[in-house]
Amino acid sequence: MSSVRVLVGTKKGAFVLSADGTRKDWQVSGPFFAGWEIYHVKGSAVDPNRLYASQSSGWFGQIIQRSDDGGATWAPVGNKFAYEGVPGTHQWYDGTSHPWEFKRVWHLEPSLTDADTVFAGVEDAALFKSTDGGNSWHELAGLRGEGSGCSTLAPKWQPGAGGMCLHTILLDPGNADRMYIAISAAGAFRTDDAGVNWKPINKGLVSGMMPDPAAEVGHCVHHVAMHPSRPDVLFMQKHWDVMRSDNAGDSWQEVSGNLPTDFGFAIDVHAHEPETLYVVPIKSDSEHFPPEGKLRVYRSRSGGNEWEGLTKGLPQKDCYVNVLRDAMAVDTLDECGVYFGTTGGQVYASPDAGESWAPIVRDLPAVLSVEVQTLA
Amino acid sequence: MTDEDAQPAKTGKGGSAQLIRVVLPQHLRTLAQVAAEVSLEVTVPVTVRRVLDALDARYPMLRGTIRDYGTGQRRPFLRFFACEEDLSHESMDAELPRAVAEGKEPLLIIGAIAGG
Numbered sequence: 001m002s003s004v005r006v007l008v009g010t011k012k013g014a015f016v017l018s019a020d021g022t023r024k025d026w027q028v029s030g031p032f033f034a035g036w037e038i039y040h041v042k043g044s045a046v047d048p049n050r051l052y053a054s055q056s057s058g059w060f061g062q063i064i065q066r067s068d069d070g071g072a073t074w075a076p077v078g079n080k081f082a083y084e085g086v087p088g089t090h091q092w093y094d095g096t097s098h099p100w101e102f103k104r105v106w107h108l109e110p111s112l113t114d115a116d117t118v119f120a121g122v123e124d125a126a127l128f129k130s131t132d133g134g135n136s137w138h139e140l141a142g143l144r145g146e147g148s149g150c151s152t153l154a155p156k157w158q159p160g161a162g163g164m165c166l167h168t169i170l171l172d173p174g175n176a177d178r179m180y181i182a183i184s185a186a187g188a189f190r191t192d193d194a195g196v197n198w199k200p201i202n203k204g205l206v207s208g209m210m211p212d213p214a215a216e217v218g219h220c221v222h223h224v225a226m227h228p229s230r231p232d233v234l235f236m237q238k239h240w241d242v243m244r245s246d247n248a249g250d251s252w253q254e255v256s257g258n259l260p261t262d263f264g265f266a267i268d269v270h271a272h273e274p275e276t277l278y279v280v281p282i283k284s285d286s287e288h289f290p291p292e293g294k295l296r297v298y299r300s301r302s303g304g305n306e307w308e309g310l311t312k313g314l315p316q317k318d319c320y321v322n323v324l325r326d327a328m329a330v331d332t333l334d335e336c337g338v339y340f341g342t343t344g345g346q347v348y349a350s351p352d353a354g355e356s357w358a359p360i361v362r363d364l365p366a367v368l369s370v371e372v373q374t375l376a
Numbered sequence: 377m378t379d380e381d382a383q384p385a386k387t388g389k390g391g392s393a394q395l396i397r398v399v400l401p402q403h404l405r406t407l408a409q410v411a412a413e414v415s416l417e418v419t420v421p422v423t424v425r426r427v428l429d430a431l432d433a434r435y436p437m438l439r440g441t442i443r444d445y446g447t448g449q450r451r452p453f454l455r456f457f458a459c460e461e462d463l464s465h466e467s468m469d470a471e472l473p474r475a476v477a478e479g480k481e482p483l484l485i486i487g488a489i490a491g492g
Contacts, residue, residue, distance in 0.1 A: 035403060059453040059487045060403060060441040076407065076437040080445050102446055 004331045005070065005373040006339055007051065008347055009038035012365035014053055016071045019360075023337055023351040026360045032074060033065065040107050040326055040369045043070075047115040048373050052134055054105040054120070062104050064120075064134050077134035081105070081122055084141035090124065091158035100124045100144075107326060109169035113176070121166035125157060125183040127195065140195035143181070153186075153200060153217045160184030160220045160239075161285075167325055168224045172231040180234065180249060185220035188236065190249050201249030205238060222265045223325040227274035235277055235304070237267040237325070242279055244304050255304020260291050266328035270353060271336040275303040278330075278338055278354060280323040288343075289320035297340070299354050313357035314348065321346070326369035333374055341367025393417045396427055396472075397482035401454075404442075404485070408435040413482055422477040424456055425468040442485060457484040 006017040013031030032038075036055045044050040049070040055063040062081065065074045087100035103123040111117035116133040126144055128137040144154040157164060168182035177194045180201070187202040205219045212218075220239035227233065236243040236252065241262050243252040256262035261281045270276035277300045283291045290296060295314040298307040321344035331337040338354050341347045345364040350357045396418045405412060416430040432439045444451055455464040459473045459481050475481040 057403065059401070059451065060407075061444065061451060062440065063407065063437070079440050082445065 002333055003375045004333070004337065005043070005048075005375060006329075006347065006349070006360065007041035007043065007071070007369075007371040007373065008341055008364065008367060009041050009053070009326075009369035010341075010345070010365035010367050011037055014038040014041050014055075015361070015364060017347065017360050021333055023331075023333075023349055026349075028361055029071070031365075032071070033063075036063070037104075038368065039104060040371070041071075042108050042110060042371045043373045044110040044115040044118075045112050046110075048375055050110070050115040050133075052108040052110060052118050054108055056104040062102070064105065064108075066134050078130065078136045081120070081126075081128055081137055082139070083126060084139045084145060087124075088144070089155055090164060091156060093159060095158075097155070100126075102126075103163060106165045106167045107169055109171060112171050112173055119169050119171075119179075121169050121181060123163045123165040124159075125164045125166040125186060127166055127169070127181055129195070140191075142191070142196045143189060143198045156217055157183065157186035158218065168221070170224060170226050170231075170234075173228045174231055178231070178248070180224060180226070182221040182224050182236075184222065185218060185239075187217050187219040188221050188224060188234075188249055201245070202252070203250065204245075204252030204254075205236075205243065206241070206254075207239065209239075223267050225267045225269050225277070227269045230274045233274065233303075235267055235269060237264050237279055239263065239285060242267065242277075242304060255300070257300070257305035257307055259298055259307050260296075260309075264323075265325040266323045266340060268328045268330055268338070270338075271330045271332040273301070273336075276301050276353070277304060278328065279307075280328070280340065282322060288322040293318050293320060295319040295321065295342075297338070297350075297354055297357075310350075310354040310357070312355060313350075319344075324368055326371075327367050329370050329372040331372045331374045337372070339370050339372055341370045343367065393419045394422055394477055395479045396422060396430070396476065397479055398427060398431060399482045399484045401485060401487040403487070404438055407437055407441070410435070415479075420477065421471045423469050423471055424463065424466070424483070427472070427483055428468075453488040455486050455488060457486060458482070 002021040008015040013034040015030035019026045033055045039054045041053040051067040053065040066077045067074045089097035092098035105120045107121040109119040120128040127140045170180040172178035182188045189198045190201045191198045206213045207219045222237045225235045232248045234245040242256045244255045245252045264282045294316045296309040300307045321342035328340040336353045338350045343366040347360045348357045418430045458476045
Protein backbone atom coordinates (compact mmCIF):
# COMPACT_ATOMS: atom_id res chain seq x y z
CA MET A 1 0.00 0.00 0.00
CA SER A 2 1.25 3.46 -0.78
CA SER A 3 2.17 5.85 1.98
CA VAL A 4 3.09 9.49 2.34
CA ARG A 5 5.81 11.27 4.21
CA VAL A 6 5.43 14.97 4.92
CA LEU A 7 8.68 16.84 5.51
CA VAL A 8 8.15 19.93 7.62
CA GLY A 9 10.67 22.69 8.26
CA THR A 10 9.95 25.02 11.15
CA LYS A 11 11.51 27.90 13.04
CA LYS A 12 12.80 25.46 15.66
CA GLY A 13 13.47 22.16 13.96
CA ALA A 14 12.31 19.65 11.37
CA PHE A 15 9.52 17.13 11.65
CA VAL A 16 8.57 14.09 9.60
CA LEU A 17 4.87 13.20 9.47
CA SER A 18 4.00 9.76 8.12
CA ALA A 19 0.79 7.99 7.19
CA ASP A 20 -0.47 5.22 4.98
CA GLY A 21 -2.41 5.95 1.83
CA THR A 22 -5.63 6.65 3.69
CA ARG A 23 -3.90 9.66 5.25
CA LYS A 24 -5.95 9.39 8.43
CA ASP A 25 -3.57 8.24 11.13
CA TRP A 26 -0.29 10.08 11.35
CA GLN A 27 2.97 9.42 13.11
CA VAL A 28 5.01 12.46 14.05
CA SER A 29 8.77 12.22 14.45
CA GLY A 30 11.07 15.01 15.46
CA PRO A 31 12.10 17.57 16.23
CA PHE A 32 15.25 17.01 14.25
CA PHE A 33 17.91 19.73 14.65
CA ALA A 34 15.92 21.15 17.56
CA GLY A 35 16.33 24.86 18.08
CA TRP A 36 17.57 25.58 14.54
CA GLU A 37 15.62 27.19 11.73
CA ILE A 38 14.87 24.61 9.08
CA TYR A 39 14.03 26.53 5.96
CA HIS A 40 13.49 23.51 3.75
CA VAL A 41 13.60 19.72 3.66
CA LYS A 42 13.16 17.84 0.41
CA GLY A 43 13.60 14.28 -0.82
CA SER A 44 15.10 12.97 -4.02
CA ALA A 45 12.73 11.74 -6.70
CA VAL A 46 15.35 9.17 -7.65
CA ASP A 47 15.92 7.78 -4.17
CA PRO A 48 13.13 8.68 -1.71
CA ASN A 49 15.35 7.78 1.22
CA ARG A 50 17.76 10.54 0.25
CA LEU A 51 16.67 13.74 1.97
CA TYR A 52 18.36 17.12 2.16
CA ALA A 53 17.68 19.72 4.85
CA SER A 54 18.71 23.34 5.22
CA GLN A 55 19.52 24.05 8.86
CA SER A 56 20.48 27.57 9.85
CA SER A 57 20.92 29.85 12.81
CA GLY A 58 21.63 33.48 13.44
CA TRP A 59 24.40 32.35 15.76
CA PHE A 60 26.07 29.56 13.85
CA GLY A 61 25.26 30.12 10.18
CA GLN A 62 24.35 27.48 7.65
CA ILE A 63 24.44 23.69 7.91
CA ILE A 64 23.25 21.24 5.28
CA GLN A 65 22.04 17.89 6.56
CA ARG A 66 21.57 14.73 4.55
CA SER A 67 19.66 11.58 5.35
CA ASP A 68 20.10 8.32 3.46
CA ASP A 69 17.38 6.46 5.33
CA GLY A 70 14.27 8.55 4.88
CA GLY A 71 14.91 10.87 7.78
CA ALA A 72 15.63 8.32 10.51
CA THR A 73 19.23 9.49 10.80
CA TRP A 74 21.05 12.54 9.48
CA ALA A 75 24.60 13.71 8.95
CA PRO A 76 25.94 17.17 8.18
CA VAL A 77 27.52 17.57 4.75
CA GLY A 78 29.16 20.58 3.09
CA ASN A 79 28.16 24.07 4.12
CA LYS A 80 30.59 26.26 2.22
CA PHE A 81 28.69 28.50 -0.17
CA ALA A 82 31.28 30.77 -1.75
CA TYR A 83 30.21 33.15 -4.50
CA GLU A 84 32.23 32.92 -7.69
CA GLY A 85 34.70 35.76 -8.16
CA VAL A 86 34.08 39.16 -6.66
CA PRO A 87 30.53 39.01 -5.33
CA GLY A 88 29.66 42.58 -6.34
CA THR A 89 26.74 44.59 -5.08
CA HIS A 90 22.97 44.70 -5.26
CA GLN A 91 20.52 47.36 -4.24
CA TRP A 92 19.72 47.81 -0.60
CA TYR A 93 16.23 48.76 0.56
CA ASP A 94 17.03 52.46 0.20
CA GLY A 95 18.50 52.09 -3.27
CA THR A 96 22.14 52.26 -2.20
CA SER A 97 24.60 49.58 -3.24
CA HIS A 98 25.08 46.73 -0.81
CA PRO A 99 27.65 43.93 -1.02
CA TRP A 100 26.48 40.41 -1.76
CA GLU A 101 26.67 38.42 1.49
CA PHE A 102 25.73 34.79 1.99
CA LYS A 103 23.14 34.37 4.74
CA ARG A 104 21.27 31.08 4.38
CA VAL A 105 19.84 28.42 2.09
CA TRP A 106 16.14 28.90 1.48
CA HIS A 107 15.41 26.03 -0.86
CA LEU A 108 16.98 22.70 -1.79
CA GLU A 109 15.92 21.08 -5.05
CA PRO A 110 17.21 17.56 -5.68
CA SER A 111 17.88 16.57 -9.27
CA LEU A 112 15.21 14.55 -11.03
CA THR A 113 17.79 12.07 -12.31
CA ASP A 114 20.63 11.78 -9.80
CA ALA A 115 20.26 11.53 -6.03
CA ASP A 116 23.71 13.06 -5.46
CA THR A 117 22.90 16.19 -7.44
CA VAL A 118 21.03 18.94 -5.68
CA PHE A 119 20.52 22.68 -6.21
CA ALA A 120 20.42 25.28 -3.45
CA GLY A 121 18.74 28.66 -3.63
CA VAL A 122 20.38 31.05 -1.22
CA GLU A 123 20.18 34.51 0.31
CA ASP A 124 21.77 36.82 -0.88
CA ALA A 125 20.32 35.50 -4.09
CA ALA A 126 22.36 32.95 -5.98
CA LEU A 127 22.04 29.39 -7.19
CA PHE A 128 24.45 26.68 -6.08
CA LYS A 129 24.81 23.09 -7.21
CA SER A 130 26.28 19.99 -5.64
CA THR A 131 27.02 16.80 -7.54
CA ASP A 132 28.42 14.84 -4.60
CA GLY A 133 25.47 14.56 -2.27
CA GLY A 134 25.90 17.98 -0.76
CA ASN A 135 29.53 17.59 0.27
CA SER A 136 30.67 20.48 -1.93
CA TRP A 137 28.88 23.33 -3.64
CA HIS A 138 29.64 25.60 -6.55
CA GLU A 139 27.75 28.61 -7.77
CA LEU A 140 26.01 28.65 -11.14
CA ALA A 141 27.36 32.14 -11.46
CA GLY A 142 25.84 32.97 -14.82
CA LEU A 143 22.70 33.97 -13.00
CA ARG A 144 24.49 36.96 -11.54
CA GLY A 145 27.68 37.24 -13.51
CA GLU A 146 29.51 38.04 -16.65
CA GLY A 147 28.68 36.27 -19.86
CA SER A 148 25.02 36.25 -19.01
CA GLY A 149 22.13 38.44 -19.95
CA CYS A 150 21.79 39.13 -16.26
CA SER A 151 25.18 40.71 -15.66
CA THR A 152 23.84 44.24 -15.97
CA LEU A 153 20.67 43.41 -14.08
CA ALA A 154 21.94 41.83 -10.87
CA PRO A 155 23.12 45.15 -9.39
CA LYS A 156 19.46 46.25 -9.63
CA TRP A 157 18.11 43.37 -7.60
CA GLN A 158 16.89 44.29 -4.15
CA PRO A 159 15.77 42.39 -1.07
CA GLY A 160 12.16 41.76 -0.25
CA ALA A 161 11.00 42.05 3.34
CA GLY A 162 12.29 38.54 4.01
CA GLY A 163 15.69 39.18 2.50
CA MET A 164 17.06 38.84 -1.02
CA CYS A 165 16.37 35.16 -1.36
CA LEU A 166 16.37 32.72 -4.22
CA HIS A 167 13.41 30.70 -3.01
CA THR A 168 12.03 28.80 -5.99
CA ILE A 169 13.79 26.26 -8.21
CA LEU A 170 11.80 24.35 -10.83
CA LEU A 171 13.43 21.64 -12.94
CA ASP A 172 11.93 20.81 -16.31
CA PRO A 173 11.39 17.02 -16.30
CA GLY A 174 11.55 16.86 -20.09
CA ASN A 175 14.57 19.06 -20.65
CA ALA A 176 17.55 18.75 -18.35
CA ASP A 177 18.96 22.02 -19.64
CA ARG A 178 15.97 24.08 -18.63
CA MET A 179 15.19 25.36 -15.17
CA TYR A 180 13.38 28.25 -13.62
CA ILE A 181 14.23 30.16 -10.47
CA ALA A 182 12.62 33.06 -8.65
CA ILE A 183 14.05 35.72 -6.39
CA SER A 184 12.50 38.25 -4.04
CA ALA A 185 12.67 40.96 -5.12
CA ALA A 186 14.15 40.49 -8.55
CA GLY A 187 11.69 38.28 -10.38
CA ALA A 188 11.74 35.01 -12.29
CA PHE A 189 14.58 33.76 -14.49
CA ARG A 190 15.10 30.86 -16.88
CA THR A 191 18.07 28.99 -18.19
CA ASP A 192 18.02 26.83 -21.33
CA ASP A 193 21.61 25.64 -21.06
CA ALA A 194 21.77 24.02 -17.62
CA GLY A 195 22.54 27.20 -15.75
CA VAL A 196 25.27 28.81 -17.86
CA ASN A 197 23.12 31.64 -19.18
CA TRP A 198 19.93 33.07 -17.74
CA LYS A 199 17.25 35.45 -18.88
CA PRO A 200 14.70 37.37 -16.84
CA ILE A 201 11.16 36.18 -17.61
CA ASN A 202 9.04 38.95 -16.17
CA LYS A 203 7.14 40.39 -19.13
CA GLY A 204 3.57 41.00 -18.11
CA LEU A 205 4.31 41.39 -14.41
CA VAL A 206 3.13 44.71 -13.03
CA SER A 207 4.22 45.75 -9.55
CA GLY A 208 2.70 48.99 -8.39
CA MET A 209 5.26 49.61 -5.68
CA MET A 210 8.09 49.92 -8.21
CA PRO A 211 9.09 53.19 -9.88
CA ASP A 212 8.63 51.44 -13.21
CA PRO A 213 5.83 48.93 -12.51
CA ALA A 214 6.69 46.87 -15.59
CA ALA A 215 10.48 46.89 -15.22
CA GLU A 216 12.50 43.94 -16.47
CA VAL A 217 13.60 43.06 -12.92
CA GLY A 218 12.64 44.10 -9.40
CA HIS A 219 9.38 42.20 -9.03
CA CYS A 220 8.64 40.51 -5.73
CA VAL A 221 7.79 37.03 -6.93
CA HIS A 222 6.69 34.94 -3.97
CA HIS A 223 6.47 31.51 -5.53
CA VAL A 224 6.15 29.71 -8.86
CA ALA A 225 4.58 26.30 -9.51
CA MET A 226 4.54 23.96 -12.48
CA HIS A 227 2.87 20.68 -13.34
CA PRO A 228 5.50 18.17 -14.47
CA SER A 229 3.46 17.14 -17.51
CA ARG A 230 3.39 20.71 -18.85
CA PRO A 231 6.66 22.38 -17.97
CA ASP A 232 5.97 25.37 -20.23
CA VAL A 233 2.95 26.36 -18.14
CA LEU A 234 3.87 28.26 -15.01
CA PHE A 235 1.74 29.66 -12.22
CA MET A 236 3.02 32.46 -10.01
CA GLN A 237 1.93 33.96 -6.74
CA LYS A 238 3.44 37.41 -6.86
CA HIS A 239 3.50 39.87 -3.96
CA TRP A 240 0.17 40.99 -5.36
CA ASP A 241 -1.40 39.14 -8.31
CA VAL A 242 -1.66 35.51 -9.30
CA MET A 243 -0.13 35.08 -12.75
CA ARG A 244 0.07 32.47 -15.48
CA SER A 245 2.46 31.85 -18.34
CA ASP A 246 1.85 29.43 -21.21
CA ASN A 247 5.21 29.98 -22.88
CA ALA A 248 7.81 29.09 -20.28
CA GLY A 249 7.70 32.51 -18.72
CA ASP A 250 8.21 34.57 -21.87
CA SER A 251 5.01 36.42 -21.00
CA TRP A 252 2.53 36.41 -18.14
CA GLN A 253 -1.17 37.12 -17.73
CA GLU A 254 -2.98 37.84 -14.51
CA VAL A 255 -5.42 35.13 -13.39
CA SER A 256 -6.38 36.51 -9.97
CA GLY A 257 -10.03 36.60 -11.07
CA ASN A 258 -12.47 36.48 -8.17
CA LEU A 259 -9.97 35.86 -5.36
CA PRO A 260 -10.85 37.84 -2.22
CA THR A 261 -7.30 39.19 -2.27
CA ASP A 262 -4.54 38.32 -4.68
CA PHE A 263 -1.77 38.79 -2.15
CA GLY A 264 -0.27 35.58 -0.83
CA PHE A 265 2.79 33.38 -0.75
CA ALA A 266 2.00 29.74 -1.52
CA ILE A 267 0.79 28.29 -4.82
CA ASP A 268 0.69 24.72 -6.07
CA VAL A 269 -0.80 22.53 -8.79
CA HIS A 270 -2.92 19.38 -8.44
CA ALA A 271 -0.87 16.24 -9.08
CA HIS A 272 -3.15 14.90 -11.82
CA GLU A 273 -5.02 17.95 -13.10
CA PRO A 274 -2.62 20.48 -14.62
CA GLU A 275 -5.29 23.19 -14.69
CA THR A 276 -6.21 22.84 -11.01
CA LEU A 277 -4.39 25.33 -8.77
CA TYR A 278 -4.34 26.13 -5.09
CA VAL A 279 -3.50 29.40 -3.35
CA VAL A 280 -4.04 30.75 0.16
CA PRO A 281 -5.09 34.40 -0.09
CA ILE A 282 -3.55 36.66 2.53
CA LYS A 283 -5.05 40.03 3.35
CA SER A 284 -2.19 42.33 2.37
CA ASP A 285 1.51 42.95 2.44
CA SER A 286 1.26 44.53 5.87
CA GLU A 287 -1.42 42.22 7.29
CA HIS A 288 -0.02 38.75 6.78
CA PHE A 289 -3.11 36.78 7.76
CA PRO A 290 -6.25 35.53 6.01
CA PRO A 291 -8.97 38.07 5.22
CA GLU A 292 -11.73 38.22 7.85
CA GLY A 293 -9.83 35.80 10.06
CA LYS A 294 -11.02 32.91 7.87
CA LEU A 295 -8.43 30.43 6.69
CA ARG A 296 -9.43 29.51 3.16
CA VAL A 297 -7.63 27.67 0.42
CA TYR A 298 -8.79 28.81 -2.99
CA ARG A 299 -8.88 26.35 -5.86
CA SER A 300 -9.23 27.02 -9.53
CA ARG A 301 -10.07 24.15 -11.86
CA SER A 302 -9.66 26.31 -14.93
CA GLY A 303 -6.04 27.37 -14.63
CA GLY A 304 -6.97 30.59 -12.87
CA ASN A 305 -9.54 33.37 -13.02
CA GLU A 306 -12.41 31.33 -11.54
CA TRP A 307 -11.72 30.41 -7.94
CA GLU A 308 -13.68 28.64 -5.21
CA GLY A 309 -13.03 28.90 -1.50
CA LEU A 310 -12.34 25.63 0.32
CA THR A 311 -13.20 25.84 3.99
CA LYS A 312 -14.36 22.48 5.32
CA GLY A 313 -12.24 21.68 8.35
CA LEU A 314 -10.36 24.98 8.31
CA PRO A 315 -10.90 27.64 11.02
CA GLN A 316 -13.45 30.19 9.86
CA LYS A 317 -13.09 32.72 12.62
CA ASP A 318 -10.29 34.35 14.58
CA CYS A 319 -7.54 32.83 12.45
CA TYR A 320 -4.55 35.11 11.94
CA VAL A 321 -1.79 32.83 10.71
CA ASN A 322 0.22 33.04 7.52
CA VAL A 323 1.12 30.35 5.00
CA LEU A 324 4.64 30.89 3.70
CA ARG A 325 5.84 30.39 0.13
CA ASP A 326 7.33 26.90 0.48
CA ALA A 327 4.70 25.65 2.92
CA MET A 328 2.28 24.00 0.47
CA ALA A 329 2.68 20.69 -1.36
CA VAL A 330 0.72 17.89 -2.98
CA ASP A 331 1.05 14.13 -2.99
CA THR A 332 0.55 11.95 -6.06
CA LEU A 333 -1.88 9.37 -4.74
CA ASP A 334 -4.93 8.61 -6.90
CA GLU A 335 -6.95 11.18 -5.05
CA CYS A 336 -4.50 14.01 -4.80
CA GLY A 337 -3.62 15.08 -1.27
CA VAL A 338 -2.93 18.74 -0.55
CA TYR A 339 -0.95 19.94 2.45
CA PHE A 340 0.03 23.25 3.94
CA GLY A 341 1.63 24.55 7.12
CA THR A 342 1.02 27.78 8.97
CA THR A 343 3.02 30.20 11.04
CA GLY A 344 0.79 29.09 13.91
CA GLY A 345 2.31 25.61 13.79
CA GLN A 346 -0.53 23.70 12.18
CA VAL A 347 -0.02 21.35 9.25
CA TYR A 348 -3.29 20.72 7.46
CA ALA A 349 -3.93 17.84 5.09
CA SER A 350 -6.68 17.28 2.59
CA PRO A 351 -6.86 13.71 1.24
CA ASP A 352 -9.54 14.72 -1.29
CA ALA A 353 -7.95 17.45 -3.36
CA GLY A 354 -9.08 20.23 -1.04
CA GLU A 355 -12.70 19.30 -0.39
CA SER A 356 -12.04 18.72 3.30
CA TRP A 357 -9.17 19.42 5.64
CA ALA A 358 -7.90 18.22 9.00
CA PRO A 359 -4.81 19.16 10.96
CA ILE A 360 -2.10 16.51 11.14
CA VAL A 361 -0.49 18.51 13.94
CA ARG A 362 -1.62 21.71 15.60
CA ASP A 363 1.20 22.94 17.73
CA LEU A 364 4.53 22.83 15.94
CA PRO A 365 6.81 25.87 15.83
CA ALA A 366 6.02 28.27 12.99
CA VAL A 367 6.09 26.28 9.76
CA LEU A 368 8.53 27.47 7.10
CA SER A 369 8.18 24.70 4.55
CA VAL A 370 6.20 21.61 3.68
CA GLU A 371 7.15 18.94 1.15
CA VAL A 372 5.48 15.61 0.50
CA GLN A 373 6.86 12.30 -0.65
CA THR A 374 4.53 9.67 -2.05
CA LEU A 375 6.08 6.31 -1.31
CA ALA A 376 5.32 3.02 -3.05
CA MET B 377 43.62 17.36 33.53
CA THR B 378 46.92 16.06 34.81
CA ASP B 379 50.27 17.78 34.80
CA GLU B 380 51.39 15.30 32.19
CA ASP B 381 48.54 16.35 29.91
CA ALA B 382 49.70 19.94 30.11
CA GLN B 383 53.15 19.23 28.76
CA PRO B 384 53.83 20.25 25.17
CA ALA B 385 53.54 17.30 22.81
CA LYS B 386 55.44 16.69 19.61
CA THR B 387 53.42 17.11 16.45
CA GLY B 388 53.83 14.99 13.37
CA LYS B 389 55.74 17.79 11.66
CA GLY B 390 58.20 18.16 14.49
CA GLY B 391 56.80 21.36 16.10
CA SER B 392 55.62 21.36 19.69
CA ALA B 393 51.93 21.18 20.41
CA GLN B 394 49.82 21.64 23.46
CA LEU B 395 46.61 20.02 24.57
CA ILE B 396 44.00 22.78 24.76
CA ARG B 397 40.57 22.61 26.34
CA VAL B 398 37.61 24.22 24.51
CA VAL B 399 34.05 24.57 25.79
CA LEU B 400 31.44 24.68 23.03
CA PRO B 401 27.91 26.10 23.07
CA GLN B 402 25.11 23.57 23.28
CA HIS B 403 24.07 23.60 19.63
CA LEU B 404 27.62 22.97 18.43
CA ARG B 405 28.05 20.12 20.90
CA THR B 406 24.97 18.51 19.39
CA LEU B 407 26.20 19.11 15.88
CA ALA B 408 29.63 17.62 16.59
CA GLN B 409 28.22 14.95 18.91
CA VAL B 410 30.62 15.80 21.71
CA ALA B 411 30.41 16.66 25.38
CA ALA B 412 30.61 20.23 26.61
CA GLU B 413 34.39 20.29 26.61
CA VAL B 414 36.74 18.98 23.96
CA SER B 415 40.52 18.67 24.01
CA LEU B 416 42.56 19.60 21.00
CA GLU B 417 46.21 19.40 20.17
CA VAL B 418 47.31 22.87 19.08
CA THR B 419 50.74 23.96 17.91
CA VAL B 420 52.37 26.70 19.92
CA PRO B 421 52.11 29.63 20.20
CA VAL B 422 48.47 28.97 21.04
CA THR B 423 46.12 31.51 19.49
CA VAL B 424 42.37 31.62 18.89
CA ARG B 425 42.99 31.08 15.19
CA ARG B 426 45.07 27.96 15.79
CA VAL B 427 42.54 26.60 18.26
CA LEU B 428 39.72 27.13 15.76
CA ASP B 429 41.78 25.64 12.95
CA ALA B 430 42.38 22.56 15.09
CA LEU B 431 38.70 22.44 16.00
CA ASP B 432 37.70 22.59 12.33
CA ALA B 433 40.19 19.87 11.43
CA ARG B 434 38.99 17.54 14.17
CA TYR B 435 35.28 18.28 13.72
CA PRO B 436 34.68 19.23 10.07
CA MET B 437 30.95 19.68 10.69
CA LEU B 438 31.81 22.78 12.75
CA ARG B 439 33.48 24.57 9.84
CA GLY B 440 31.78 27.85 9.15
CA THR B 441 29.79 27.81 12.37
CA ILE B 442 32.18 29.87 14.51
CA ARG B 443 33.97 31.86 11.81
CA ASP B 444 32.13 33.10 8.76
CA TYR B 445 33.34 31.30 5.65
CA GLY B 446 33.38 34.46 3.60
CA THR B 447 35.24 36.77 5.97
CA GLY B 448 37.03 34.34 8.24
CA GLN B 449 35.86 36.48 11.14
CA ARG B 450 34.09 35.47 14.34
CA ARG B 451 30.36 35.28 13.85
CA PRO B 452 28.78 38.33 15.44
CA PHE B 453 26.61 36.40 17.90
CA LEU B 454 29.52 34.39 19.28
CA ARG B 455 32.06 35.44 21.86
CA PHE B 456 35.34 34.07 23.17
CA PHE B 457 36.19 34.08 26.87
CA ALA B 458 39.06 32.66 28.91
CA CYS B 459 40.26 33.21 32.45
CA GLU B 460 37.30 35.58 33.01
CA GLU B 461 38.48 37.81 30.16
CA ASP B 462 36.52 38.68 27.05
CA LEU B 463 38.81 37.87 24.15
CA SER B 464 36.19 38.39 21.48
CA HIS B 465 37.70 41.58 20.17
CA GLU B 466 41.35 40.59 20.45
CA SER B 467 43.29 39.62 17.37
CA MET B 468 42.76 35.99 16.49
CA ASP B 469 46.54 35.78 16.27
CA ALA B 470 47.16 37.03 19.80
CA GLU B 471 48.57 34.43 22.18
CA LEU B 472 45.98 33.06 24.56
CA PRO B 473 46.53 33.38 28.33
CA ARG B 474 49.12 31.00 29.68
CA ALA B 475 46.55 29.05 31.70
CA VAL B 476 44.73 28.25 28.46
CA ALA B 477 47.92 27.48 26.58
CA GLU B 478 48.93 25.13 29.36
CA GLY B 479 45.56 23.41 29.36
CA LYS B 480 44.69 24.52 32.87
CA GLU B 481 41.75 26.68 31.79
CA PRO B 482 39.43 26.21 28.82
CA LEU B 483 38.73 28.61 25.99
CA LEU B 484 35.01 29.30 26.19
CA ILE B 485 33.02 29.78 22.98
CA ILE B 486 29.72 31.28 24.00
CA GLY B 487 26.59 32.22 22.11
CA ALA B 488 25.51 35.79 22.74
CA ILE B 489 22.35 36.10 24.79
CA ALA B 490 19.98 37.36 22.14
CA GLY B 491 16.73 35.90 23.32
CA GLY B 492 13.76 37.60 24.89
